[in-house]
Amino acid sequence: MTNIALAIHGGCGTLPKAEMTDAEWAQARADLAASLRAGWAILAKGGTAVDAVEAAVRVMEDSPHFNAGHGSAFNADGEHELDVSIMDGATLAAGALCGVKRIKNPVSAAKALMRRGDPLLLAGAAGDAFADHEGLDMVENEYFSTERRRKNLSSMKIRELVGTASEASEAEKHGTVGAVARDVQGHLAAATSTGGYTNKPVGRVGDSPIIGAGTYARDGRCAVSGTGKGEYFIRYCVGHEIASLIAYKGLSLKQATDTALAELTAHKIGAGLVAIDADGAIVAPYNSEGMYRGWVTPDGLVHVATHGDVEMAGQA
Template sequence: MTTHPIALAIHGGCGTLPKAEMSEAEWAEAKADLALSLKAGWAVLGKGGTAVDAVEAAVLVMEDSPHFNAGHGAAFNADGEHELDASIMDGSNLAAGALCCVKRIRNPVSAAKALMRQGDPLLLAGPAGDTFAEAEGLDMVENEYFSTDRRRKNLSSMKIRELVGSASEASEAEKHGTVGAVARDRDGHLAAATSTGGYTNKPPGRVGDSPIIGAGTYARDGRCAVSGTGKGEFFIRYCIGHEIASLMAYKGLSLEEATRQAIAELTTHKIGAGLVAVGADGSIVAPYNSEGMYRGWITPDGFVHVATHGEVELAGQVEAA
């Protein structure tokens, strides 16, 4: 059987804070968590595990970190609650699972994978998603578990902006944030997973692109796997994940050119957007148009790369592919 070099890339959202808004220690912690996420996913792939299990493992680490808008550290909606969205997709057979507006699942990405394994339905919303996860024996928490002081400040800031009419001027960091991972395993299969708390001060019940297959998450063997971050409403309108795969399949574009075109479409709307993607050949891209994007990848030689703004840093080395 032919084996393929493994590949893995992650993002922690394009809603990256300006450098001055976090201490050096906080930036170091965020980068350390990106590295931990990469190492978790790489460990799965290195042992011959599936791309699906690898993207779940990588996203789990970011859901548990307070530095990203997913799981613990998720944004508040307008009612001061957390409503979480997540999805996962297997490029080998187009199987997928997704949840939206769930409130009690510690790690929504694992619930999405459990739903995918069940096979039907593909997407569950609200209390039905929480009930499903509980029945599956997944870790359940009170909604307050997801709260952090930084997100409370973001909510206060957005409510003030709403009152004075300056909400459109808010930074990406005040508004958005998402985490995601894409991978190729030794069998050449692709997978993608995405998880988010949505945007700060969102209306209760709002669903973004992260749990919408073909928009914020898409994986298809022979083409690519994509996980996006940014203003979800536009990712949905353009079906960004599927669009990238289609540009590659129908126009013969490279992964780099297809993703560049997709981000350019979103840029015309003056919205912050970014994504990570892996091609069928194991190539990796991480384009974005905002001030920064939490992101990382591991090269075949095992070097771990992480970044928040323009500069990419080396964050250690793991076993080579």
């Protein structure tokens, strides 16, 4: 089992510490740990990396503390439009949905679409209809709402009116969840799920459902899930860029991810990611105030963090 590996992020839109109570921070870290345990349980039993990242992301989609599933950001019309993708590094198979409104766990719909094989990406009502046909759990759009996200929307609309939208914190704007894994067979997988950014234009699609941008996995290279300003992840093809730097320039995972993140930092773009290489090495770089993140070390210890300090949360 020493070769299995798992890492997650809950978005680089981490709130300043003062904006949540100690109890709320403890719950957010507990949800990160629960996500890791869900994914690790599958890997430890010899399960696939694809199933592990799905399980890990589902836990975060169910938590109100992250901008995916329940707790997703509102668009400009006060609705939720969710984006998601999953990728199998062994076959390069992938499934993605964008702008869906009624799927309780979008990552499971993405996996179902990947298993179907064609098409790779469905948008809007077509994605909801596919999930419904597959027998997945469906909800009303209001299910995704939380009071904190309502306050974020009000704040961003005020900022838009007074011309300070560009000064908003990552916590006000963005947030994404994602997971990367290596299974006992050496196969890699990645998954990313998001509600997008607060007050986004209706119909806006970010990088999370774009293979090669916010999500990428390829055996022998790496698996990547990103978080931040999606338009730049798309422009720089961040996931694929990291894999290419490893394959063609011979960079280590850390060198490749640092190089890719530096390009976004140069544009003053708040960003972060988690990634795993072919040997199971893990990195979780970010350039914002914090990033919800976690990983399990080969000895089965769960590590979680929101800001600078990393804490151990017991055995997986």
